[in-house]
Amino acid sequence: MGKLIRHQVFMILAIGFICVAIFPLVFIYCTSLLIQSAVSKQTAAKIDKFWDTIGKPYDYLIKAIE
Amino acid sequence: MEALFSNLGLGFTVALSLQNLFYCFMGVVLGTLIGVLPGIGPVATIAMLLPVTFTLNPTSALIMLAGIYYGAQYGGSTTSILINLPGESSSVVTCLDGYQMARQGRAGPALGIAAIGSFFAGCVSTVIIALFAPPLAEVALKFGPAEYFSLMVLGLIAATVLAHGSLIKAIAMVILGLLLGLVGTDVNSGVARFSFGVSELSDGIGFVSVAMGVFGFAEIINNLEQKEQREVFTKKVTGLLPTWQDIRDSAPSILRGTALGSFLGILPGGGALLASFAAYTLEKKVSKNSANFGKGAIQGVAAPESANNAGAQTSFIPLLTLGIPSNPVMALMIGAMMIQGIAPGPQVMTERPQLFWGMIASMWIGNLMLVILNLPLIGMWIKLLTVPYRMLYPAILLFCGVGVYSLSNSPFDVMQTAAFGVVGYIWVKLECEPAPLILGFILGPLMEENLRRAMLLSRGDATVFFQRPISLTMLLIAAFLLLIVVAPVVRKKREEAFVEA
Numbered sequence: 397m398g399k400l401i402r403h404q405v406f407m408i409l410a411i412g413f414i415c416v417a418i419f420p421l422v423f424i425y426c427t428s429l430l431i432q433s434a435v436s437k438q439t440a441a442k443i444d445k446f447w448d449t450i451g452k453p454y455d456y457l458i459k460a461i462e
Numbered sequence: 463m464e465a466l467f468s469n470l471g472l473g474f475t476v477a478l479s480l481q482n483l484f485y486c487f488m489g490v491v492l493g494t495l496i497g498v499l500p501g502i503g504p505v506a507t508i509a510m511l512l513p514v515t516f517t518l519n520p521t522s523a524l525i526m527l528a529g530i531y532y533g534a535q536y537g538g539s540t541t542s543i544l545i546n547l548p549g550e551s552s553s554v555v556t557c558l559d560g561y562q563m564a565r566q567g568r569a570g571p572a573l574g575i576a577a578i579g580s581f582f583a584g585c586v587s588t589v590i591i592a593l594f595a596p597p598l599a600e601v602a603l604k605f606g607p608a609e610y611f612s613l614m615v616l617g618l619i620a621a622t623v624l625a626h627g628s629l630i631k632a633i634a635m636v637i638l639g640l641l642l643g644l645v646g647t648d649v650n651s652g653v654a655r656f657s658f659g660v661s662e663l664s665d666g667i668g669f670v671s672v673a674m675g676v677f678g679f680a681e682i683i684n685n686l687e688q689k690e691q692r693e694v695f696t697k698k699v700t701g702l703l704p705t706w707q708d709i710r711d712s713a714p715s716i717l718r719g720t721a722l723g724s725f726l727g728i729l730p731g732g733g734a735l736l737a738s739f740a741a742y743t744l745e746k747k748v749s750k751n752s753a754n755f756g757k758g759a760i761q762g763v764a765a766p767e768s769a770n771n772a773g774a775q776t777s778f779i780p781l782l783t784l785g786i787p788s789n790p791v792m793a794l795m796i797g798a799m800m801i802q803g804i805a806p807g808p809q810v811m812t813e814r815p816q817l818f819w820g821m822i823a824s825m826w827i828g829n830l831m832l833v834i835l836n837l838p839l840i841g842m843w844i845k846l847l848t849v850p851y852r853m854l855y856p857a858i859l860l861f862c863g864v865g866v867y868s869l870s871n872s873p874f875d876v877m878q879t880a881a882f883g884v885v886g887y888i889w890v891k892l893e894c895e896p897a898p899l900i901l902g903f904i905l906g907p908l909m910e911e912n913l914r915r916a917m918l919l920s921r922g923d924a925t926v927f928f929q930r931p932i933s934l935t936m937l938l939i940a941a942f943l944l945l946i947v948v949a950p951v952v953r954k955k956r957e958e959a960f961v962e963a
Contacts, residue, residue, distance in 0.1 A: 404838050407702070407703075407837070407838045408834060408838055410703055411703070411833055411834065411837050411838070414578060414703070415578070415581055415830070415833055418578055418581070418582050418709075419582065419585070421709070421713065422582060422713045422716055422717050423717070425710065425713045425714075426713060426714050426717050429714060447710060450706075451706030451707070451709075451710070452706075454706045455705055455706050458703045458705065461703065
C-alpha cells in the first residue's frame with residue numbers, strides 16, 4: 397500500500413513537472429525544428445544531438461518512476 | 463495588460479473559492495465520466511443537468527457546465543484508445559491511431575500524450591480567451607439590433623454549413639428550431655402563438671424539455687438498440703509517462719492542433735468535433751511519414767486531442783462576447799444563463815466580471831484537475847467501463863425525470879420531454895442531426911427580437927440591414943457561404959473532410 401501511494405505521489409509530481417515544462421518545450425522545440433530546416437545538415441544534426449542529450453535525464457527519471 | 467492581470471486576479475479569487483473549486487471539480491469529474499462512457503455525450507449531460515443549475519449561483523453553475531464540456535474532451539480519449547469506441551464524438555479520430563498504439567502495448571504513452579496535449583491546448587486556449595474576448599466584447603457593445611440580427615443569420619448559416627451530415631437536413635432542422643422558438647406569447651402584442659389553447663405552452667416550449675428530450679432521452683433510446691460490446695483492450699495500463707522521443711514527435715502536432723483547434727472553435731458551427739477532424743487531416747498532410755497514420759502514429763493522437771480541447775474552450779469566445787452560441791453545447795450554456803436570469807452578450811463582461819473572469823480562471827484550474835484525474839487515476843475510469851448499460855440508463859432516465867419535474871413542479875414538462883425524446887429518436891433514425899435544431903431554437907427568439915427592434919427603429923424600412931456596413935458585411939458573408947456550399951466541388955470537399963479523417 398505504501399509503495400502504491402509513493403508511486404502515485406511520484407507520478408503526480410512527474411506529471412506536474414511535465415505540465416509546467418511542456419509550454420516552453422513545445423515552443424522552443426518547434427522553433428528549433430524551423431531553424432533545423434533552414435540550416436545545413438551538419439548544424440541540423442548538432443541541434444538534434446543537443447535535444448537527445450537534454451532528453452536522457454528525463455528518460456532515466458521516467459524509468460525510475462515507472 | 464495591467465487590466466488583464468487585475469481581471470485575471472479577480473477571476474482566480476472567484477474560481478479558487480471553496481464552493482467554485484468544488485463545482486469545478488464536480489464538472490470535470492462528470493465530464494470525464496461521460497467522456498469515458500460511450501453513448502453519453504456532453505450535450506446530453508449538460509441538458510440533463512440544466513435543472514440542477516437552477517438552484518446554484520450563476521458563476522458556480524457555469525463553471526460546472528464548462529467543466530463538463532472540456533472534461534468530456536479529456537475523458538473521450540480514454541475509451542477511444544482502450545476499447546476503440548469513442549466516448550465522445552470529437553474523439554472519433556483518436557480511435558484510429560490511439561487504439562493501434564494500445565494494440566502495440568503503448569496504451570500508456572497514448573493516454574499520456576492525449577492528456578498532456580489536452581492540457582497544453584486547454585491552457586493556451588484559455589490565454590486566447592482572456593486576451594481576445596475583452597476587445598471583441600467592446601466591439602460587440604457597439605452593435606445595434608440590425609448588426610445582431612445579421613450576426614445571428616451568419617451564425618446559423620455557418621453552423622449549418624460546417625455541421626456534420628446532410629446540408630438539406632441541417633437547414634430543415636434549423637428552420638424547425640426557429641419555428642419551435644415561435645411558440646408562446648408574442649412579446650409585442652401579447653397574443654399567444656401556436657399554443658393551441660394549451661395554457662402550459664403560452665410561455666413557449668421549455669428549453670430544458672427540448673434539450674433533454676432530443677439529446678438525452680433520444681440518445682439513450684438509440685443506445686439501447688446498439689449491441690453492448692465493450693472489451694477493454696488493456697486491462698492494466700502501464701508506462702503512462704511518454705518517453706522523450708514521444709514528446710519530441712508530438713510537440714509540433716500539439717502546437718498545430720492547438721492553433722487549428724483554437725481558430726476553428728471560434729467559428730460559428732465549429733468546436734471540438736470539427737477541430738479534431740481537421741487537425742487529424744492536417745497532420746496527415748504535413749507528416750513526412752503519413753503512411754504510419756492509422757497504424758499507431760503518436761501524432762495521430764496528439765493533434766486531434768489538442769485540437770478538440772482547444773476548440774472546446776475557444777468556442778466560449780462567441781458565447782461570452784457576443785452571446786451567440788457556436789455549437790449546441792454553447793446553446794445549452796446560453797439556456798443555463800437565461801435560466802439564471804442573465805442576458806447573454808457583451809454586457810456580461812462589464813456587468814458580471816466575476817462570472818466572466820471566474821469562468822476563465824476556472825478553466826486553468828479545471829485543466830490541471832483533469833490531468834491528475836486522467837493519468838494517475840486512469841485505472842478507476844477503466845473499471846467504470848464495466849458498468850452495464852442496463853443499470854446505467856434507467857438511473858439516468860429517473861434522474862432526468864426528477865430534474866425536469868423539479869423545474870416548475872409540472873408533469874406537463876415531463877410529458878413534453880418524453881415527447882421530444884420520441885421525436886428525437888425518429889430524427890436519429892432519419893439521420894437528422896438535432897444540433898442545428900437547438901441552435902435555431904435558441905437563436906430564433908433572439909433573432910425575432912432584434913429583427914423587430916431594428917424594424918421599429920428604422921420605421922419599417924428593411925434596407926436598414928444593408929445600409930449599416932457591419933450588418934451588410936455579415937449578410938454578404940452568409941450569402942457567400944450559402945453560395946459556395948451548394949457548389950458541387952465545395953460540397954464534395956465538405957463531405958470528404960469528415961470522411962477522410
